[in-house]
Amino acid sequence: DAGITQSPRHKVTETGTPVTLRCHQTENHRYMYWYRQDPGHGLRLIHYSYGVKDTDKGEVSDGYSVSRSKTEDFLLTLESATSSQTSVYFCAISQTSNYGYTFGSGTRLTVV
Amino acid sequence: DQQVKQNSPSLSVQEGRISILNCDYTNSMFDYFLWYKKYPAEGPTFLISISSIKDKNEDGRFTVFLNKSAKHLSLHIVPSQPGDSAVYFCAASRSGNTGKLIFGQGTTLQVKP
Numbered sequence: 631d632a633g634i635t636q637s638p639r640h641k642v643t644e645t646g647t648p649v650t651l652r653c654h655q656t657e658n659h660r661y662m663y664w665y666r667q668d669p670g671h672g673l674r675l676i677h678y679s680y681g682v683k684d685t686d687k688g689e690v691s692d693g694y695s696v697s698r699s700k701t702e703d704f705l706l707t708l709e710s711a712t713s714s715q716t717s718v719y720f721c722a723i724s725q726t727s728n729y730g731y732t733f734g735s736g737t738r739l740t741v742v
Numbered sequence: 743d744q745q746v747k748q749n750s751p752s753l754s755v756q757e758g759r760i761s762i763l764n765c766d767y768t769n770s771m772f773d774y775f776l777w778y779k780k781y782p783a784e785g786p787t788f789l790i791s792i793s794s795i796k797d798k799n800e801d802g803r804f805t806v807f808l809n810k811s812a813k814h815l816s817l818h819i820v821p822s823q824p825g826d827s828a829v830y831f832c833a834a835s836r837s838g839n840t841g842k843l844i845f846g847q848g849t850t851l852q853v854k855p
Contacts, residue, residue, distance in 0.1 A: 663843075665845075673786070673845040674845070675843075680841075688842070722785075724841045726841065730843075731786075733778075733787070734785050735783075
């Protein structure tokens with residue numbers, strides 16, 4: 631409804647396998663973010679993008695990489711998944727740098 | 743280090759009463775604060791915000807208060823309704839910082855009928 635879609639919604643994967651989560655927006659917003667939500671930690675920023683091919687690290691970026699080759703898509707990759715990366719992942723978009731976010735519905739990732 | 747803290751993991755109030763959710767921050771450079779509400783299996787949704795040049799912002803039943811000297815903000819919900827039962831996150835950002843929001847741990851509000 632808000633023009634932001636995350637896929638897949640749920641995924642179970644094995645330790646050591648690569649995993650890519652996709653965030654797609656139709657709002658043409660410049661800023662895109664990946665957060666993870668864990669009990670007791672709230673939402674923590676993994677990586678963010680401020681334009682095509684412009685990305686930077688957040689507070690919990692170890693073990694994750696991102697790519698943004700088009701305005702509408704922001705990919706989060708776990709190069710070699712670990713059990714500590716079991717979490718709910720949220721993508722968010724923002725129109726300007728001083729504006730609230732719109733969040734996607736989340737991806738529940740389980741690493742076994 | 744946790745720059746934004748919500749020290750109460752949960753809060754339970756009776757329908758019709760006031761709900762007060764609290765949030766503390768440590769970084770004096772933060773100048774924009776927001777509250778988000780989250781239902782299970784959904785993404786957080788924006789609720790209300792306040793700029794550091796103000797000390798109060800109201801939107802219907804929701805009011806956010808900012809005390810810069812104490813580095814403290816609070817969200818008041820009056821009157822509380824059962825549909826307000828959700829997890830509430832406060833967040834803070836710094837102007838020109840690529841819009842990065844730093845979130846608190848969240849407070850689960852239960853409003854009992």
